[in-house]
Amino acid sequence: MSDKDTVRGRDVTKTYSNEQNIQKLERLVEALREGKAFEIQVDNQRLYIPAGTEFSIEHEQEGPMHELEFQFRWREDG
DSSP: OEEEEETTEEEEEOOOOHHHHHHHHHHHHHHHHHTOOEEEEETTEEEEEOTTOEEEEEEEEETTEEEEEEEEEOOOOO
16 A cells, blocks of 8 residues: 655555455446445545546556556535
């Protein structure tokens, strides 16, 4: 796991086991199919992703290294 705090807030990368990733992805797929909100815990912080949140897939490459990110973007009300 690597953590880095940013001036704007939190920027955390957490590595999980294959089984943990499968469980999280299965819950995410179910929520997307049903058009429901999704809750996930990342490095001890519970996040609430509202239904209809913007979703994108990002690919980055530097030399032989590739990175693929599945991103959700939303704004907290309040």
